[in-house]
Amino acid sequence: MIQYLKDNEAKLIIAPHPQEGLLFDTTIDGIYFVFSIMDGKARHIQDPGTLKAVYVNSILHGNSLTSLSLEQGLPIPPGTELLRDINNGKVYFMERIGAEKVLRHILSPSIADKYRFNLSKARNINGIVSYVVGPILQ
Known part of the structure; x- marks a missing residue:
């Protein structure tokens, strides 16, 4: 079971975890974000420099935290x-x-x-x- 927040309302979903290690992007309130799935949680990569310095270019486009039924983890900070x-x-x-x-x-x-x-x-x-x-x- 995975819990997430949407519109300040807790939701409980029974779904398989998306693939560990997946990189995906989404837009939230008009702002573009890239996430990595680590330890079963979506972790926001906060800095484009980190994305370039750590990852290969293989982002799955057009997903969302809710469509993937993911809990959000700690962000991946600049300098990683x-x-x-x-x-x-x-x-x-x-x-x-x-x-x-x-x-x-x-x-x-x-x-x-x-x-x-x-x-x-x-x-x-x-x-x-x-x-x-x-x-x-x-």
Whole structure:
């Protein structure tokens, strides 16, 4: 069951989750938004620079949160990027949550494809001691 708000009224819908990793766009009150589905929630990509720096261009056009029966999650903030640890070759999705820089390990190239990540854009780093390690992206 998924709950969402529409016109300030809570709705409860029984529907399968759309595909994890899907990128989709929608227009709300005349404003254009792009979302990524992560952890079963629609996360608004707040900055066009983040969209270009992290994702490949494969946006599904013309959907909405309500048509996909999705709960909205935390937004993906500006400054989110892909990082590659040169010590072990692991690639991470890095986003700021509050004051912390949180890393989520991208387990494999197929997981990167699932989330539409552009691994060629990963920035090299030397170790992850200054980051908080979050859950693995699967």
